[in-house]
Amino acid sequence: MSDNQLNLNPEEPACDASRRQFINHAGRGLVAIGVTGGLLGAVSAEAASTGTAASLWPQGSGPTDVQLPEINAKTEPKSAGVPNPRPVDQRVGYAVVGLGHLSLEEILPALSQSKKSKLAALVSGSPDKMQKIARQYGIKPENCYSYATYDKLKDNKEVDVIYIVLPNSMHMEYTVRGAKAGKHILCEKPMATSSKECEKMIEACEKAGRKLMIAYRxxxxxxxxxxxxxxxxxxxxxxxxxxxxxxxxxxxxxxxxxxxxxxxxxxxxxxxxxxxxxxxxxxxxxxxxxxxxxxxxxxxxxxxxxxxxxxxxxxxxxxxxxxxxxxxxxxxxxxxxxxxxxxxxxxxxxxxxxxxxxxxxxxxxxxxxxxxxxxxxEKNQFALEMDHFSECVKENKRPYTxxxxxxxxxxxxxxxxxxxxxxxxxxxxxxxxxxxxxxxxxxxxx
CATH class of the missing domain: 3.30.360.10 (Dihydrodipicolinate Reductase; domain 2)
Structure with a gap:
């Protein structure tokens, strides 16, 4: 198939050559498209036939942001653009403590939209509910904890931050325990039920060398x-x-x-x-x-x-x-x-x-x-606050709240x-x- 048949612009920038090459050679992977669905199948077939999988998906560090050319007229509303989340292995892992309305309706879905954060673990007093949620979000059984086993989070290297979404009177206890477990703490508002409890939470995180942020979305x-x-x-x-x-x-x-x-x-x-x-x-x-x-x-x-x-x-x-x-x-x-x-x-x-x-x-x-x-x-408020905290954790900055x-x-x-x-x-x-x-x-x- 020729470029003319594909209606390609012969003056298309050189930086898009790989895209043209892909389109020109995609026919070889049409069978794979039928098997796996979509263009990924074509890429897989092409990579398999040419041995270029490593060059298509290079491993290691380097920029990951993707920019796409504008395709609409200037009169059209601009799109939000490519989200460009960080690679999964570079995102900060969160353990969400408490699986009530706020967690299930807002926080867990927000983690799916976050660019710098990811769900890594769950803590709940309801094993049946936690098992269902773990299956929904792909959380491993070993990353599911009860309130009795909460302190074992200290051994989980996938968890960087504990997000406490519990009744107000429990904030202080789980913040102190979480800090002792070596984790940074994001705590829902109100911070606690008294100023003395708030002071203890601040002191515990300072003593542990961990960051504490209050979720003022x-x-x-x-x-x-x-x-x-x-x-x-x-x-x-x-x-x-x-x-x-x-x-x-x-x-x-x-x-x-x-x-x-x-x-x-x-x-x-x-x-x-x-x-x-x-x-x-x-x-x-x-x-x-x-x-x-x-x-x-x-x-x-x-x-x-x-x-x-x-x-x-x-x-x-x-x-x-x-x-x-x-x-x-x-x-x-x-x-x-x-x-x-x-x-x-x-x-x-x-x-x-x-x-x-x-x-x-x-x-x-x-x-x-x-x-x-x-x-x-409109942007997801919970994703914004969590990504700010993740940035603070990664870059060692004091949270805004x-x-x-x-x-x-x-x-x-x-x-x-x-x-x-x-x-x-x-x-x-x-x-x-x-x-x-x-x-x-x-x-x-x-």
Whole structure:
């Protein structure tokens, strides 16, 4: 078959010669295509007949990124491009501890989309469920652990990081044990149920020479990072106020989130924490004072042990006031709006796993309001946070959201509860440095 018959461009760049050669010789592998399916079969047949398998798939180090030429007109939307994940043997191995909703619905699928991370092991108290999940994700039986055999992870060289996705009250124990096993720790938020527990977690990881990161996915998500950029660049002038709300209607009163011994609190540490942490993330400064109220519907079995609603106001040294609200018994709302001198910036929804929406508005010189939606491609938030941590592990960098970031939130939440209890504002220690508790910023994902 000739080039003309294949409609090949005779002026195609020389760098694509291997592709032309493949197409010209692919006919020899048509039988293999029928047997194995697709072009891989043709490659296998060609390699087998010419003895060039080693040259087709060279072993060893070297660049692995692939670039493809643009094939659409300039008027067409650009594709996301080739993902170019790291080779599997170069990715950081994760052991996921706890196989509940978050792990099965978000974290394990995210590991399949990660570029620098991979699932290496599972830890669960349910052997039957773990066996099914292990089969789904190709995890070897010897890489499946119970809570009793958790410490044996120290002998597993395939595991670099332990991702703790357990009830809040268990975070401290499994972080300390994981650090002693010589593994880096990624821990779900809230970091723990008290500031003392947070301090013990930080101390254990420092003593073991291991990294500790808290899974604040919002701080790695592109749209929220765009809001941070707009705020800090004073795009619409000085920020004056922020409103943030995160509410949901809880169901089963017997789930662990409704038990104080396991959760440490109700709506505040679970979903209200997003409001608190995101406001701090956007501004880069720490609040100097907090005022709060707590209320739970009398007789509602869901709130026998933990609170239903919390409202709190954060006062910042710059003069910004942030009014935040969170609840466990009202219809879903997950949004915030930043009010500045000449415009506002809004995320609604802001805290969900998918479907985020960013809008902004400002007035022109004639006083006409201009409102626009900011379109930024959606990325998997869990994959982004895990790949950031993997990069920190590989390059020995301090994570952007280390244990100290989680400790600061815990201290502020304790002040929120104290203010609600005493019915008066609570002063917070002064922190002058911007981003005082954060580490190396995440590298923008390509």
């Amino acid at each position: 919002i701080q790695y998500e592109p749209m929220n990072r765009k809001v941070q950029e707009l705020v800090r660049n004073k795009t619409y002038g000085q920020t004056k106020m922020i409103e943030a709300m995160n509410c949901q209607n809880q169901g089963d009163p017997n789930q662990w989130r409704q038990k104080k011994a396991l959760a440490g609190g109700g709506s505040l540490p679970d979903v209200g924490l997003y409001c608190l942490n995101t406001v701090r993330f956007l501004l880069g400064e720490e609040p100097s004072e907090v005022t709060a109220q707590v209320y739970s519907t009398p007789g509602d079995p869901r709130f026998k042990e933990v609170e239903e609603n919390v409202t709190f106001t954060l006062r910042f040294p710059s003069g910004v006031l942030a009014n935040c609200a969170t609840g466990y018994g009202s219809y879903n709302a997950k949004r915030y709006r930043v009010y500045s001198e000449t415009g506002w910036i809004q995320m609604d929804p802001a805290f969900t796993y998918h479907g985020l929406k960013l809008e902004r508005a400002n007035a022109d010189q004639e006083g006409t309001e201009n409102k626009a939606q900011v379109n930024i491609g 280390p244990g100290e970031e989680g400790l600061q939130d815990q201290r502020i939440m304790e002040a929120i509860y104290q203010s609600a209890k005493d019915g008066k504002p609570v002063k917070l220690p002064a922190v002058a440095k911007q981003d005082a508790f954060r580490g190396s910023p995440p590298v923008a994902s390509k």
